[in-house]
Amino acid sequence: MSIPLVSFEFFPPKSEKMAARLWDTITRLEPVHPNFVSVTYGAGGSTRERTHATVKRIADETSLTPAAHLTCVDASREQVHEVAEDYWRAGVKHIVALRGDPPEGMGQPFRPHPQGYENSLELIAGLRAHRPEWGKCFEISVACYPEPHPESRGWESDLALLKAKQDAGADRAITQFFFEPEIYLRFLERARAAGITMPIVPGLMLQSNFTGLKKIAAQCQTSLPNWLHELYEGLEDDAETRDLITANVAADLSRKLAEQGVEEFHFYTLNRAGLALSTCRLLGLRPHPATQAA
Numbered sequence: 001m002s003i004p005l006v007s008f009e010f011f012p013p014k015s016e017k018m019a020a021r022l023w024d025t026i027t028r029l030e031p032v033h034p035n036f037v038s039v040t041y042g043a044g045g046s047t048r049e050r051t052h053a054t055v056k057r058i059a060d061e062t063s064l065t066p067a068a069h070l071t072c073v074d075a076s077r078e079q080v081h082e083v084a085e086d087y088w089r090a091g092v093k094h095i096v097a098l099r100g101d102p103p104e105g106m107g108q109p110f111r112p113h114p115q116g117y118e119n120s121l122e123l124i125a126g127l128r129a130h131r132p133e134w135g136k137c138f139e140i141s142v143a144c145y146p147e148p149h150p151e152s153r154g155w156e157s158d159l160a161l162l163k164a165k166q167d168a169g170a171d172r173a174i175t176q177f178f179f180e181p182e183i184y185l186r187f188l189e190r191a192r193a194a195g196i197t198m199p200i201v202p203g204l205m206l207q208s209n210f211t212g213l214k215k216i217a218a219q220c221q222t223s224l225p226n227w228l229h230e231l232y233e234g235l236e237d238d239a240e241t242r243d244l245i246t247a248n249v250a251a252d253l254s255r256k257l258a259e260q261g262v263e264e265f266h267f268y269t270l271n272r273a274g275l276a277l278s279t280c281r282l283l284g285l286r287p288h289p290a291t292q293a294a
Contacts (some may be wrong), residue, residue: 003285004254005264007035007067007201010271012050021271022054028273030062031287032280035264038067038096038141052083056090066092067141071100072123076115080123081130084138088131094139097123097170121164128169144173144200146187150221159194166198173198174266176220177205179228179249181256202257203266206275208239208246247275251282258283 008029013019026037039054051068058066068087070080084095099110099120112118117126124140142165145158152158162173173196178184184202191200207213210232217224228249235242254265269276277287 002258002263004258004262004283005035006032006280006283006285007037007264007266008276009038009040009203009266009268010054011040012054013271014050018271023057025269025271025273025276026058026062026064029269029276030064032277032285033288034064036065036067036094038069038094038266040069041071041073041098041100048083052086055087055092059091065094067094067096067139068092069096069098070123070127071098072112072117072119073100074113074116076113077117077126078115080117080126084127084130084134088134088138093137094141095127096141096143096174097127098143099123121161121168124165124168124170139172140170141172141174142170143176144187144191145176145220146178146183146202147176147222149176150219155190159190159196162191163194163196166196171198173200175200175203177203177222177268179223179225179253181253181260183223184257184262185260199264201264201266202254202262203268204250204253204279205268206246206250206272206279207268207270208242208275210235210242243275243278247278247282250275250279254279254283 010022010025013022029037037058039051039058041048041051055066055068058064070083072080087095097120117123120142124142127134127138127140142162144162145152148155148158165173175184175187188200205213207216214224216222231245231249232242235245250267257265267276267279280286
């Protein structure tokens, strides 16, 4: 198996202690030389300022290529453009364009801002149209679901939307997490048949707290196979063993996908360096001395 290309997702810190942990994670993962690292918004866009500060610091103080999540939640088009302009001036040229979850949480109806974008498709087109010169310089990633998401109207509708995102200017799609290779491979086959040619990068979850994982999976309707339940059974008080299982499950899934020709993976790190490093090492990806940003 050839050495894969990887990227990592972080979430912005809510406290000084969490900020220190995040920066330790970033520092430890920098020598892996990921393709990029993304930083999320909180629910309802609640961490917009912290996201911007984290992304800017990554751009200023590391050799990493940051990607900033940008959503339609609770913001006018003008405000969205201002955020994008701020990123541009900070040297951040990669946006993960998302509709975002309602402030009330997943499962609640999404109500767009009266002067805002209604969905990620409009957001992508709006970013491309706002500044024509961004077309060649701004990289835009989008989300997709290899299993029907909570608001799905069926595969035909879901794939038509993803194709429209591509046509509007998306460069890459990153999937919601999953645990069976067949789920991704079937989705990829459907997507290619629907005319979607952009890279579709599998998103892999590094959540070793199985109770937390079940909660997240229920919210986004991700299936958890029986064998996964059995692996974590009885380990509620054994974090060390859960971490070992989590890294091996992610690495095994990556290897099975690599055997089918997949060459790039996106890891949802939950700001934990150890699990990401363990998984990368199991894949044969070893850290090299980082080149610090000038």
